[in-house]
Amino acid sequence: xxxxxxxxxxxxxxxxxxxxxxxxxxxxxxxxxxxxxxxxxxxxxxxxxxxxxxxxxxxxxxxxxxxxxxxxxxxxxxxxxxxxxxxxxxxxxxxxxxxxxxxxxxxxxxxxxxxxxxxxxxxxxxxxxxxxxxxxxxxxxxxxxxxxxxxxxxxxxxxxxxxxxxxxxxxxxxxxxxxxxxxxxxxxxxxxxxxxxxxxxxxxxxxxxxxxxxxxxxxxxxxxxxxxxxxxxxxxxxxxxxxxxxxxxxxxxxxxxxxxxxxxxxxxxxxxxxxxxxxxxxxxxxxxxxxxxxxxxxxxxxxxxxxxxxxxxxxxxxxxxxxxxxxxxxxxxxxxxxxxxxxxxxxxxxxxxxxxxxxxxxxxxxxxxxxxxxxxxxxxxxxxxxxxxxxxxxxxxxx
Numbered sequence: 282x283x284x285x286x287x288x289x290x291x292x293x294x295x296x297x298x299x300x301x302x303x304x305x306x307x308x309x310x311x312x313x314x315x316x317x318x319x320x321x322x323x324x325x326x327x328x329x330x331x332x333x334x335x336x337x338x339x340x341x342x343x344x345x346x347x348x349x350x351x352x353x354x355x356x357x358x359x360x361x362x363x364x365x366x367x368x369x370x371x372x373x374x375x376x377x378x379x380x381x382x383x384x385x386x387x388x389x390x391x392x393x394x395x396x397x398x399x400x401x402x403x404x405x406x407x408x409x410x411x412x413x414x415x416x417x418x419x420x421x422x423x424x425x426x427x428x429x430x431x432x433x434x435x436x437x438x439x440x441x442x443x444x445x446x447x448x449x450x451x452x453x454x455x456x457x458x459x460x461x462x463x464x465x466x467x468x469x470x471x472x473x474x475x476x477x478x479x480x481x482x483x484x485x486x487x488x489x490x491x492x493x494x495x496x497x498x499x500x501x502x503x504x505x506x507x508x509x510x511x512x513x514x515x516x517x518x519x520x521x522x523x524x525x526x527x528x529x530x531x532x533x534x535x536x537x538x539x540x541x542x543x544x545x546x547x548x549x550x551x552x553x554x555x556x557x558x559x560x561x562x563x564x565x566x567x568x569x570x571x572x573x574x575x576x577x578x579x580x581x582x583x584x585x586x587x588x589x590x591x592x593x594x595x596x597x598x599x600x601x602x603x604x605x606x607x608x609x610x611x612x613x614x615x616x617x618x619x620x621x622x623x624x625x626x627x628x629x630x631x632x633x634x635x636x637x638x639x640x641x642x643x644x645x646x647x648x649x650x651x652x653x654x655x656x657x658x659x660x661x662x663x664x665x666x667x668x669x670x671x672x673x674x675x676x677x678x679x680x
Contacts, residue, residue: 289420294472295411301470302404303428305463308372308456309397310436312337315452316375316390318441322449323379329386336387337394338628342621344395349402349617350488353478353610357403358468365464367396369457376453398464401429402616407476409604409612419554419601420546426596427542434535478610489615494606498599499618501562501660503626505595508569508653510630515646516585518638525578533582537589545594554601559661561595566654573647626653 290296308315313334320330352360371393380386408421440452467473489495513531520527550557568588575581599619607615630653634646 289412289417289424292411294470295421297470298404298407298411298467298472299424299428301463301467302400302425303432303463305398305400305460305467306429306432307436307439307459307463309401310432310434311440311452311456312393312436314437314440315444315449315456318444319375319379319449319453320381320386322444323381325381325386329382333386333390336390338624340391340394341397342624344397345399345402345617345621346488346614348396348399349614350611352399352403352406352613353488357473357476357613361398361400361403361464361468361473364396364398365460365468368393368398369461371396372453372457372460376450376457379450398460399613399617400464400467401425401620402613403467403473403476405600405604405616406478406613407472410476411472418604419550419597422600422604423542423546423594423597426593426600427539427546429596430535430538430542430593434532434539478612489607489611489618492606492608495603495608495615495618497660498558498602498606499622501558501657502599502619502622504653504655504657504660505562505565506623506626506653507630508565508650508657509592510627511634511646511649511653512569512572512630513627514631514634514638515643515650516581518634518643518646519581520578522643523578530578530582530585534585534589537586538592541590542593542597544590545597554598554605558595558598558602559658561591561598562654562658562661565591565595566651566658569647569650569654572650573644 290299316333316337317330320333321327325333348360348364371389375386375389375393378385378389380389405422405425408418408425412418412421439455443451443455490499516530516534517527520530565588568584568591572581572584572588575584600616603615603619604612630649634649637649638646
């Protein structure tokens with residue numbers, strides 16, 4: 282009996298590239314907690330720790346699209362390996378010097394964030410060449426998004442456990458080793474060394490952002506990420522106010538996403554990715570509407586497990602859309618804009634939900650998730666035709 286992923290994982294290079302990308306991306310899930318614990322164990326304040334994490338996040342948002350553009354122009358290996366070396370050097374200096382604050386701490390954190398190798402974007406840019414069949418491409422993006430969700434689950438646990446068992450510097454050492462091993466394993470493969478972005482006749486200064494459909498998908502991602510960030514803070518604040526375990530509820534939510542991603546990848550889906558994206562966004566929005574109805578942690582856990590099923594599939598579908606809609610020669614940069622938009626939206630959602638929870642109570646922060654989810658639906662439903670490739674050819678398409 283053939284298992285659902287045999288056709289995908291049986292392709293040459295796919296197991297190596299996917300595994301290497303997961304190993305190399307593990308620090309993405311560990312980074313925030315690792316930096317926070319390093320600063321706190323070194324005697325820094327909560328505010329200093331928060332600014333350190335913020336410096337790396339902001340630098341990553343700035344650096345990712347620039348590095349993605351360089352990958353599209355010069356190939357993967359020429360960019361992945363040098364950025365990995367700078368990234369590892371910054372992590373090593375943070376572990377060695379353990380600065381408590383000041384320009385040294387924030388500068389190294391910014392260096393670490395800015396030069397994070399665009400490994401995830403590089404893998405996603407290659408899927409279309411490795412898997413010319415659209416059904417297999419959708420399956421690959423589903424597995425990719427599920428792997429990313431697993432990294433977000435395991436990363437913070439691993440960082441906190443290593444810091445607690447040994448020392449707060451150990452998570453940074455593990456991160457450096459993981460990203461070095463993953464990037465080298467990925468970038469030295471024949472497939473990665475040979476990959477080149479499809480060339481277009483003329484490059485636009487805005488790269489993939491010149492295409493109105495890409496901007497529309499990113500706008501939907503911004504609303505979606507804002508909603509997820511708001512919901513994450515709302516769940517944690519509500520559980521804390523009731524003396525319950527927020528970690529368990531967030532893990533249930535993430536486990537629902539992993540389950541949904543594996544199920545979504547296991548079967549073939551008909552229809553266009555544009556139509557699927559709209560359906561999944563509506564289902565996601567419906568989940569935001571029912572979550573505030575939970576009366577206790579047990580009911581909230583059940584609803585989170587059910588509504589979480591949609592998360593990985595909607596991410597996989599938007600990856601498919603971005604690959605289809607990005608102008609030729611800009612696909613890696615387009616995927617880095619996805620990551621940057623997610624980071625910006627989640628950060629804004631968490632920050633605003635914290636303020637709302639303090640002023641009006643934790644349950645009121647669920648309203649922000651509803652607003653963000655509604656905005657995501659509106660971004661694509663009001664101009665559904667704007668998500669099709671031919672819309673990218675209309676230069677004067679208003680946004």
